[in-house]
Amino acid sequence: MSLENIACNKSFGGWHKRYRHRSATLGCDMVFAIYLPPQAESGRKLPVLYWLSGLTCTDENFMQKAGAQRLAAELGLIIVAPDTSPRGAEVPGDPDGAWDFGHGAGFYLNATEAPWSRHYRMHDYVVQELPALIEANFPASDARGISGHSMGGHGALVAALRTPGRYRSVSAFAPICHPVQCPWGEKAFSRYLGEDRSKWAEWDASLLIANAPERLPLLIDQGDRDSFLDTQLMPESLRGAAAPAGHALELRMQAGYDHSYYFIASFIEDHLRHHAQALKAD
């Protein structure tokens, strides 16, 4: 597996780098970003936080806007940010050119319907291929946390709930909590997974959590002025499902905050400390 380094910036004493590689899972070239804190130069393996971005984003949004490197440098965390979908001329996009399906909108699932099933396998990429690549090529341990925003918050929750033992901590900002019941989810799932809604449940955090065997530290921040709160995100569905299943979900409604990166930046410190506490406890 060859990695092509395409960007390199010193940041808070460590390094922000971007790499291009051929993904076997996705059948296309992919770009990811990695932040290596100063502690990475010690040779010791460091825990990794995987960050999944939302609709329309790439690997760049979080690295440029969240203000996370300062904390990662303090806490000795590696951060890895993949792209949000397969890309390239060979990968079909939305037939209508919309922004909420196709390129930039992979929903972190494994599609089963043609023509999407050939490339749209972001769950396997994020959960399997990318960590294997990171752990083979960087001073990264197998202590993994996962977080994300909006569609990426959904992706983080689903990744953790579906793969017990793979992550030690999970968090999300304004996640899509119940995609089978919201317009973004209905559009994406009906195409990626087909019209049989019974198959959608395995990609919905509010439905998965009832039977999830693992109890991870789970922190969610949600702005109460987020214009997508009621129609697309529905954190109360997740809260309602988490409590009877015995999950300690900390859902914080943040007064006045919207869906933007200004919201994420305002609370990223709490999330990185949440992950560091779990990832550095040995």
Added chain:
Amino acid sequence: MSLENIACNKSFGGWHKRYRHRSATLGCDMVFAIYLPPQAESGRKLPVLYWLSGLTCTDENFMQKAGAQRLAAELGLIIVAPDTSPRGAEVPGDPDGAWDFGHGAGFYLNATEAPWSRHYRMHDYVVQELPALIEANFPASDARGISGHSMGGHGALVAALRTPGRYRSVSAFAPICHPVQCPWGEKAFSRYLGEDRSKWAEWDASLLIANAPERLPLLIDQGDRDSFLDTQLMPESLRGAAAPAGHALELRMQAGYDHSYYFIASFIEDHLRHHAQALKAD
């Protein structure tokens, strides 16, 4: 003077807002961004740091990428980020469509040559019109600091050196220190100011500093891996002129850092504390 609010995001307990207004100085509509920290709700007037961005930027780059709001909220500083040039269909741009002249490249000076002299008066806008607008419409005191990056670092240095008494503190990231001797400056000054190089000196920090009557706290950070360092930025010219003139210039060469916002974010805390110390000393 009417201000049209075009964006509003809660950020670190305060508010990031963007406004559009008609600029009499520039003869066009302009957009600026302002960060109002939580302390702005007390009714007390707060000091203001003006941030000038570099070539191709708008009011948005610094607010999204520098990570400054966290510190501004802690320190009780307002931050104001104007656009980098006059804009709009009525404002002539670079005849060749280049990115280093015209729109996005106002160089924070007052042009004297047609057709630029009608609109390209960013110095007067930044130093006079914008602060008057801010101090009349927001809880902003007349304690002003100024900073910027690259072309905006040049703008900040020149603004402070030309207008004694107007600012209490100045700093810059990777500023163009000696524009009369670098390709960016030569291209811009020859068009905005004409071919008579004797008129260029009043817009060049390394030449202005010899006769500046005021001694401000002056902090400059410069990455030593900045690809523009030798050809365009020339901080040693400023250092060489500052010392005999008795200016306490703190020029810090930062090993491994480039010209990007990752560099700015890594050191913005030091700059905001530098400004807060001067601005809050009463």
